[in-house]
Amino acid sequence: MNTLQVLAIGLGLAGYYALVAVGFALIFATLRIFHIAHGTVFITGGYAFFLLHRVQGFGLILSGLLAIAAAALLGLAIDKAVYLPVLRRGGGLFSVFIASLGVSLIVEAGFLAYTKGVVSVARTDMLDILNAGPVAVRTLDLAVLAIVAVLYGLLYLWLHRTKVGLEVRGLTDNGSLAAVVGVNVDRTRTHIFLLASALAGIAGVLTAYDMGINPDSGSRTLFVAVVAVILGGLRNLLLGTLIGSVALGILTAYAGFFFPEWVTFGVFVTMILLILVRPQGLFG
């Protein structure tokens, strides 16, 4: 078996999971919202990029930036137009979860109606590859890993060196106390949704460019990202999601090699085992 090739594929996948997972984790850790519509934000970024670049012929960078902005705004809109009204009307977090599921299904159905379920790939050119013996490494995978490294570094600095970042960490530790000591929860909430959704948008853009995107790509990717978050735990948000994403990337790559029809099953089993054995994740 070409172990190194499968490993290379796994590390490439880990990059996408890491971008989606950290945004999901940020929202869940601070606001306790199981933001299932995060997958919808991911595919919206992907489809926006596909439409702008592939269909309308806009430039690569401009299309990417606009698509990321669209994803960020959609995420924020979901919070402002759906989650906050539910909470203000006395609905609990479970109601928010149901509303999130509803948004996800509606948007997914919309994309399915538009695309008829056909894969939308935002490029026709082939990717450059680097051959290292029996292993072919796509330059895009290296670029994704570099992007993830830079973004995680910036996230670390943001969380630890900026006022907003400190407020976010405060919310993570104790939401009620953070509000009492003067954290502007609404403003911080806006920052969190914008940032998390932009990260999902970046992942969507890269995925649409790489493998292409389907209406159900969002739910599938989000599901793996959630398991990555569970694996890593929420105590050390960045390191936890990164390690979890790498583990899930490698797991799904090996599953794709040995049992491609059982990839989702494999991820499910991993999740259940994690919850049974170490529900707080690797880092608590």
Place this chain on the structure above:
Amino acid sequence: MRSNRTRHLFVALASVAVLFAASVGPRDAAGQTPAGEPYKIGVTYPLSGPQGAWGQLLVPAMEIAVQHVNQAGGVSGRPLSLVIEDTKGNPEGAVSAMRKVVQVDRVAAILTIFTNVVSAQMPLADQLKVPLISPVEAPGLVAKSEWAFAHSPLLTRTLPLVSARWQRDKVKRLFAFFPNTPIAKFGSAIVKAEADKLGLQYEETLFKLGDTDFRGLITRAKNFNPDAIFIFGHGTPDEGVIMKQTRELGMNTQMYNGCACVTVKSYREAAGKAAEGVIYAGFKYDVGAARKLIDAYRGKLGFDPDYAGLEVYDMVFMIAEAIRKYGYGGDGIRRGLTEIKDFKSIGGGLVSMDKDRQSVVAVGLYQVKDVVKPEFVEISP
């Protein structure tokens, strides 16, 4: 004098009346406008759902065929028309759509598609005595019903052209991809038998329709180190993605397709440049012969029809001919379709129906030269 003038006036008016009557009303001559109640053909195709793209691509080709039939005078002076219902690509939707077009709209023949759909519709066709015709490629499927017909090149006809090429290119190791659908069973059996006959080392794998990352499976192919890769499926973009990801995993292996699926626009768009050089065997598609359809289709949709568009175009003309010979009714159309012999396909070859109601079509071996134009060149096996 007065009576002569009156007689002359009467003759003149009568002549004008005759000439006027000759210029309007039902006609039989070709090129004249058909009139009267149209002969209706039912169309049960997916217009929505995961396979909705096929309906969006093929219904326009049928509409063009109907337009061309009517422009040539219709069928015995009467126009053809289509009654279209969405099956959503699943058997339940197909049966429901079929009931509607037959029992409500009273069509006497049906155009339909997909193995699982046709399988569900065949018992109803037997019951309602309505012939249905489709481009299914499952060998022996339509033999199970006296009312089912297929117009398509079977893998058993196209594969020999491809395997002749394998022999010529001294292929020793063959890796095949099939989708995880019913066509994998017959496809795999046929390809494996051919590989055994040629003494090739053979491996295969199934891919899941709708997935976007096939690199795990392709790594299996890479491990096997084949001389040739064979892909056989439904002509969905998944196969194009497999081609692209194969190249992006560093494999330069020659790729082959068991049908003309690469002529489908969405397939080509997914494959990109990776499809260039692919060799396939499929429905004969002579661009010169099909010019009339290609120009009309391009005018309607902005791009060329794929091989299936030619098949459904043929089917409309086959039904029209059957009506012309034996009248508009299930029995007559069935008889007409059964007796098809040397029908001139829009793709340029001649078509005859075999005893199992499967058309025997002209097939060719082609290579993709340019995926964007697109350009497909016929090559020798």
